[in-house]
Amino acid sequence: MNRKDFIKISSVFAASALVPFASAFASQVSLRVGLIGAHGMGWANLNAILKNTNVRCTALCDVDENVLERRAAELSERGIKVKKFVSHKDMLAEDVVDVVIIATPDHWHCLQLVDAVKAGKHVYLEKPIGNSVQECDVMVKAVDDSASIVQVGQWQRSQQHFRDAIDFVHSGKLGKIRTVKAWSYVDWKKTIEKKPDTAVPEGVHYDLWLGPATKRPFNPNRFHFEFRWFWDYAGGLMTDWGVHMLDYALLGMKVSDPVSVMASGGKYADPNGASETPDTMSVVYEFEDFSIQWEHAIGIGLGPYNRNHGVAFIGDNGTLILNRNGWEVIPEKGKMEAVALQKPKDNGLDVHMQNFVRAITKKDRGMVNAPIQVGAHIAVFCQMGNIAYRAGEKLYWDRAKRKFTDRKANNYLLAKYHNGYKIPRV
Known part of the structure; x- marks a missing residue:
């Protein structure tokens, strides 16, 4: 884009x-x-x-x-x-x-x-x-x-307080914004203990559930909600929550494609757990004169600014913090007026x-x-973070060609279909 x-x-x-x-x-x-x-x-x-x-x-x-x-x-x-x-x-x-x-x-x-x-x-x-x-x-x-x-x-x-917050960011009152932080900390989600493969539960059409994913024996850890933590089916918290919070980071900064992306993290909470995606992760998206930073953690609820999810626009005059519970502005000393928490008024x-x-x-x-x-666009943006993590390299994005300059990393851009399924031709 x-x-x-x-x-x-x-x-x-x-x-x-x-x-x-x-x-x-x-x-x-x-x-x-x-x-x-x-x-x-x-x-x-x-x-x-x-x-x-x-x-x-x-x-x-x-x-x-x-x-x-x-x-x-x-x-x-x-x-x-x-x-x-x-x-x-x-x-x-x-x-x-x-x-x-x-x-x-x-x-x-x-x-x-x-x-x-x-x-x-x-x-x-x-x-x-x-x-x-x-x-x-x-x-x-x-x-x-x-x-x-x-x-x-x-x-x-579609929610009004998110729109209002972005209007405030665009007003320029925060001054020059050098860093944007976005995050998701989920203390309600615990790590997954390994479980043995089992027979397919009665009533479950497992082949239809797998579809184009790699053929594997049925395991309850991969079924229903827990599919999120396995690369065959999803991208962990990076894609599950990143598409929400990072979407607003991009809207606030009026940008689309980063210059580069790098990531670090791992299964720090439970190295021996069943999940594949990292339970702890940090990603830095570099733009021309600012950066967007993503972070997530499973099993921890105290994220930045004592919020378990959100996006923060950090400007010279103050910081605007936004999440599903509302938005507020915390001023730098003597540089602007504070804005009290503006709570949502709609569903x-x-x-x-x-x-x-x-x-x-x-x-x-x-x-x-x-x-x-x-x-x-935001799904691709979040995939960039996962690809940087999996490649273990700082990656540079070629906007015109819609791919990385690193050829090996570009393998992660492609869908891998199995069991006779093919990527649709349109």
Whole structure:
């Protein structure tokens, strides 16, 4: 992404309107939504979109029939009858949905998004959008070549206090910003003890869960929520939380591509644990006259400024600290006035879903607050951090060629598909 592309995407952030939930939606054409991946965040996404009065759930899809039956029963208790599917392809082949929510493990996102837009469906896609730079590029082209409206699940793009904070950063009151810090400390997550492989649980279609990932025996450590900590399926906290906080670091600084990236870290909390991704990690993205620093830790909750997650813009006059609980400004002595904590006044996920539904009803893909280009760019940016960590080198990014100057590091840009799956051609 070059500066022109970044400004174009940023204009979406700046110009899109936040409109309250309105009963007027009831007069619009009803939208049928289907959920692919109903165990965790997908369920939250479904319940958020159903708050829009012109949306009804008509289908559920999950490779774990235990989850599928449980969620279908919960919806039935609310008077919502759905058709159930194990394969997303079967769901897309039938005329039962207009919109799909994709909330599966990261390694499935590319295939399912491409299938959905080729089937003419609108898509709400969980972040990070892909598990490799190559997949992100494919997904952007697939959406561009379609008529589908796609919203990425970076719901902070729709929450007002995040927007207000960035407006303050852009006002110049902080003075020259030399460093931006972003972080995620998760004390609620413990390290994973190694467990033996087991038989596939009854009702789980494990081959469909693996999809393009390396064929391995079933292990509970890799299933459901825990997939995040294994390179086959995801990128650890770097991609899971980095796409949220680093997205705002880039927005605040009005930049896109770094000059270089370097990283260090490891499995310091539990070297013998089952996870593959680092439980402790620091990344430095170098730009022309400032740096962006990322850090994360599992099992620790006291992050910078006594916050477990956030982004801090450190200027000559003061520091603005922003996270999901609000934003404030701590001044340098005698250089500016403090700004007390500005707490959120809306529900980011609800407003994000409303923005998505409104874009569909207006048939205007330019209205979404987090289009596929936004999701792809920040996913790639976070992948850079992981690649620097895995390569063990300071890497220099060639913006024009969209790759590193280090040839070995570029191997990590590519998707590695197995079990007969191939990266989609678009």
